[in-house]
Amino acid sequence: MAEEKNTLNEEAVATNDTEQEETIEEVFGEAEVVVxxxxxxxxxKKIASLEAELEEKENRYLRLQADFENSRRRARLDYEAAQKYRAQSLISDLLPVLDNFERALNVETDNEQTKSLLQGMEMIHRTLLDALKKEGVEPIESQGKEFDPNFHQAVMQVEEEGFDSNIVVEEFQKGYLLKDRVIRPAMVKVNQ
Amino acid sequence: MAEEKNTLNEEAVATNDTEQEETIEEVFGEAEVVVxxxxxxxxxKKIASLEAELEEKENRYLRLQADFENSRRRARLDYEAAQKYRAQSLISDLLPVLDNFERALNVETDNEQTKSLLQGMEMIHRTLLDALKKEGVEPIESQGKEFDPNFHQAVMQVEEEGFDSNIVVEEFQKGYLLKDRVIRPAMVKVNQ
Structure with missing residues (x-):
């Protein structure tokens, strides 16, 4: 846009110039025209240099504008990524709490008081899982599924009859996803 | 800087111009000089207009540069604020878990199995509190402290002998801070 304008101006100047030279030449002859x-x-020359300077300034402006746009886009993406996984650090620290809950809830009992305490713990466990789910945390399914190295970590391999090969036959520790990110793979036993 | 340069150039042009007019005037008289x-x-005129355009472009560049700087600063502050309180939403959802833990752990028992289960729960509770503390969560102190409406919410007022006035005599529900922010005030009974 700016370049087009500059070119038009240069042409206008050139036309003016030629007309004028001719007029003076006709009237006063050669020598005086030189002055x-x-x-x-x-x-x-001054005009040409100013026009070059103008073009350079225009280009500098356009470059800064592009930098500005890029910086704004990058900042937005950084912010969105930070928001998406905002609670990851706390969630990672809460995984041992989930593990211990699962272990503690495995108790079998006939005692009434212990039963009622276990019920209370189950309720707390559920509240905790719900809060985590709301933030985007989901347990990874593994038991009976095909082994997938993106989600499962094989800590033991067996050859068992009656199971298809490459199938998870046991889960040692639950894995968890935060949205599309694996924050801990499931630790599993795989049938070869 | 750019303005200074422009002024110098204008002077140079004006000097050139005067010299030339005089020369032509001396040699050819009045009428021809007009041409x-x-x-x-x-x-x-063209030069003056180009110089004005240059100055305007320079100012436009400087304004854009200032906008760029401001936008960058704002983006950094937004990002820092988002990072500082990043886990607030999850933490708020975890407060009922903490409340229920405190209630459940208040059980008194002689049964060995219940005792061992309670010990397990205490361990889980401590792990949870440690994870929250690492993220900047602290319980608000209230019992025996002077009532402070910034941190305490008075749900009951009493007049008891043996206590100073405006002192928290009982805490009904724990309050919590996330760094410098109260995410829930402590619910308290105050002595008038």
């Missing part, structure tokens, strides 16, 4: 021309040339 | 002057004037 006039050198003054005009100086002014024209 | 030369109007051509020069046109070039000078």
């Amino acid at each position: 006039e021309t050198s003054a005009t040339e100086e002014l024209e | 030369e002057t109007s051509a020069t004037e046109e070039l000078e």
